[in-house]
Amino acid sequence: KAGVTQTPRYLIKTRGQQVTLSCSPISGHRSVSWYQQTPGQGLQFLFEYFSETQRNKGNFPGRFSGRQFSNSRSEMNVSTLELGDSALYLCASSLGSGLPGYEQYFGPGTRLTVT
Amino acid sequence: AQSVAQPEDQVNVAEGNPLTVKCTYSVSGNPYLFWYVQYPNRGLQFLLKYITGDNLVKGSYGFEAEFNKSQTSFHLKKPSALVSDSALYFCAVRDPRDQAGTALIFGKGTTLSVSS
Numbered sequence: 643k644a645g646v647t648q649t650p651r652y653l654i655k656t657r658g659q660q661v662t663l664s665c666s667p668i669s670g671h672r673s674v675s676w677y678q679q680t681p682g683q684g685l686q687f688l689f690e691y692f693s694e695t696q697r698n699k700g701n702f703p704g705r706f707s708g709r710q711f712s713n714s715r716s717e718m719n720v721s722t723l724e725l726g727d728s729a730l731y732l733c734a735s736s737l738g739s740g741l742p743g744y745e746q747y748f749g750p751g752t753r754l755t756v757t
Numbered sequence: 758a759q760s761v762a763q764p765e766d767q768v769n770v771a772e773g774n775p776l777t778v779k780c781t782y783s784v785s786g787n788p789y790l791f792w793y794v795q796y797p798n799r800g801l802q803f804l805l806k807y808i809t810g811d812n813l814v815k816g817s818y819g820f821e822a823e824f825n826k827s828q829t830s831f832h833l834k835k836p837s838a839l840v841s842d843s844a845l846y847f848c849a850v851r852d853p854r855d856q857a858g859t860a861l862i863f864g865k866g867t868t869l870s871v872s873s
């Protein structure tokens with residue numbers, strides 16, 4: 643079974659631009675979560691989608707948004723990029739939501755650099 | 758609020774020796790606990806989890822972890838370290854009462870370095 647895939651793997655953007663990252667979960671997984679990883683803040687939860695609905699949201703500004711499609715694929719968008727948005731963005735999929743005992747499986751991440 | 762602490766930024770061990778990576782948590786009630794490993798330029802790989810039952814949990818690649826409720830700890834262990842175990846290790850917790858979703862709260866990570 644194929645793992646979680648994320649595209650693109652690397653991205654360089656200029657401050658003020660917007661960016662869209664894509665994630666395809668493991669087949670059969672309906673929950674997709676997004677995390678931001680930086681050296682200073684570590685791994686931080688952004689949001690989770692299940693059945694095209696946002697189930698949970700972390701403490702990030704409204705510039706960070708996401709959506710999920712009927713095939714469970716998910717995208718996250720960051721508008722008006724700031725230098726501090728430079729990070730590794732990780733997508734994780736899980737069998738279900740509201741089932742906290744299930745582990746999440748992570749993709750390789752998208753490395754975003756904002757200049 | 759839920760939190761996870763990994764008190765050591767780095768753990769150094771010689772190949773063949775046992776290793777321990779420490780994790781303590783703060784959650785009301787019985788937590789769900791996870792260990793993940795991250796290799797350079799890679800995503801996180803799931804190692805093991807504790808949900809309920811036996812306090813000693815066995816996972817991938819020979820790793821195991823011991824849940825200790827009284828000490829609120831979930832230390833990762835391996836009897837004999839390999840050079841290939843060198844990586845960044847994360848402990849994570851989820852509050853089982855959180856029915857809103859499956860968000861994980863991660864520790865800061867511990868770099869494990871195994872020397873030959």
